[in-house]
Amino acid sequence: MALSMLPPQAPERDGNSARLLVGGVALFPQALQAIEQAKQEVRIETYIFADDSVGEAFCEAMCNAAARGVTVRLVLDGFGGTEGIQTWAPRLKQHGVKVRVFRPEGFVFKPSPRRLRRMHRKMIAVDGQTAFVGGINLIDDMNHENERKELMRANARVEKPVQFSFGKSGVLSARDLQVNMDLLDQDLGPRYDFAVALQGPVVHDIWHSMEWLWLQIGPGGKVTDTFNSDWWKRRIAQYRDTLAQHRAQALPPTAGKVKVQLAVRDNFRLRRRIERAYLQALGRAQSTVVLANAYFLPGRKMRNAIVAARRRGVVVKLLLQGRIEYRFQHYATQYLYSSLLDEGVEVYEYLPGFLHAKVAVIDxxxxxxxxxxxxxxxxLFAREANVIVHNREFAGQLRKELIQAIERGGRQVLPHDHAQRPFKARALSWLCYKLMLLAVFVGGFGSRY
Known part of the structure; x- marks a missing residue:
């Protein structure tokens, strides 16, 4: 019975307004104003809820809304949301905010694929009328403390004089893997990311998706992936009533002329929803593809789709992470450059700050x-949420912003220069990429990636 209640793929909705927001500096004031004006209910999902001025502002706004009688719900990821869980959750609960933690981390480390199944969505919805969807966490754009700690931990791990042999062709020492800490001290700009402010019928789907995730989080932050748990069986009736109310609700009134579709990734029937949206759009591409992605390690089908578009004469520009945030991912991504550059794909690395965007414009x-x-x-693992916007004006605005970012802060990776990298750099990229593939296959996901 529970399987029959799984949310279907959200339809394309006409009649919306969609405003592109660049960075937290654009998102946070509008989201805070919407929370302050809320009359019935506020729902927030975020991966990171930082202990900084932005986190404090949202904590205060949620507490004030709850004091006015507004129902306020917050979903935090148990791994990424550690700061928020420790700093803000006690205060929020004291003021009547309902907080659920998606798979909290325990004190004892237990290796399990489930620990990789994080809640990575960033969505805010107010009164079922207004929503914000994107890649921006509740953290100041200039707060780089997490990145700094990651680099310091990475350097500490390679202090011992370990050596890795690569046959007769050379030796790679552990100290060669060290990160230049000056990367965090030289004119580091704001985190580069995007969100969309939405009004109109698509907010109906966003609201319902947030309800579905809320009900999946059980006691102690357990999350059902099978519907076999006793707590979920007790919750089925509650969800059935919610689903009936959702179907009976009228859609929010039209607010514009933009067609928007919500695309979510879960661990049920929508496992590949976002990936398929990319593949379909790439397969139809006729002129240009501009894609910005913070952590770019696409699977075989995605890489083939990008190459196929380029072979049809489509101009493909990739804006990727230029600063080292997570070393393993950074070097593994560089291994893919050669095959893309050989096909004429333009690759740029973003340098003014940390790239955190997950956006694309096609045609x-x-x-x-x-x-x-x-x-x-x-x-393969995380709960994600994207919006797909079918609108010439919106696509043009996003393309213009990405092209400007490439021109003002992108370092182009040239095929000859990339091929002439030192042996140790090439060996490190090869090693990281192969280890990533090994982890995927050991986890039993090779056929899906």
Whole structure:
């Protein structure tokens, strides 16, 4: 019975307004204003809820809304949301905000694929009328403390004089893997990311998707992936009533002329929804593809679709992470450059700050903005949410912004220069990429990636 209640793929909705927001500096004031004006209910899902000025502002806004009698729900990921769980959750609960933690991390480390199944969505919805969807966490754009800690931990792991042999062709020492900490001190700009402010019928689908995730989180943050748990069986009746109410509700009134579709990734029937949206759009591409992605390790089908578009004469530009945030991912991504550059794909690395965007524009009227990276974690494990916008004006605005980012802060990776990298750099990229593939196959996901 529970399987029959699984949310279907959301339809394309006409009659919406969709405003592109670049960075938290654009998103946060509008989202906070919407929360302050809420009359009935506020729903928030976020991966990171930082202990900084932005986190404090949202904590205060949620507490004030709850004090006015507004129902406020917050879903935090148990891994990414650690700061929010420790700093803000106690205060929020004290003021009547309902908080659920998606798979909290325990004190004892237990290796399990389930630990990779994170809640990576970033969505805010107010009164079922207004929503914000994108890749922006609740953290100051200039707060780079997490990145700094990651680099310091990475350097600490290679302090011991370990050596890795690569046959007769050379030796790679552990110290060669060290990160230049100056990367965090030289004119580091704001985190580069996007969100979309939405009004109109598509908010109906966003609201319902957030309800579905809320009900899946059980006692202690357990999340059902099978519907066999006793707590879920007790919750089925509650969800059935909610589903009936959802179907009976009228759609929010039209607010514009933009066609928008919500695309989510879950671990049920929508496992490949976002990936398929990319593949379909790439397969129809006729002129241009501009794609910006923070963690770019696409599977075979995605890489083939990008190459196939280029072979048809489509101009393909990729804006990828230029600064080292996660070393393993960074070097593994560089291994893919050669095959893409050989096909004429233009690759640029973003340098002014940390790239956190997960967006794409294909031709003149297809664009997507959301939380889903093109890597194994987003494609195989995490709960993600993107919106797909079919609108010439919106797509043009996003394309213009990405091209400007390439021109003002993108370092082009040239085929000759990439091929002439030192042996140790090439060996490191090869090793990281092969280890990533090994992990995917050991996890039993090779056929899906």
């Amino acid at each position: 003149s009227n297809w664009a997507t903005v959301g939380s889903s990276n093109l890597d194994p974690l987003s494609s």
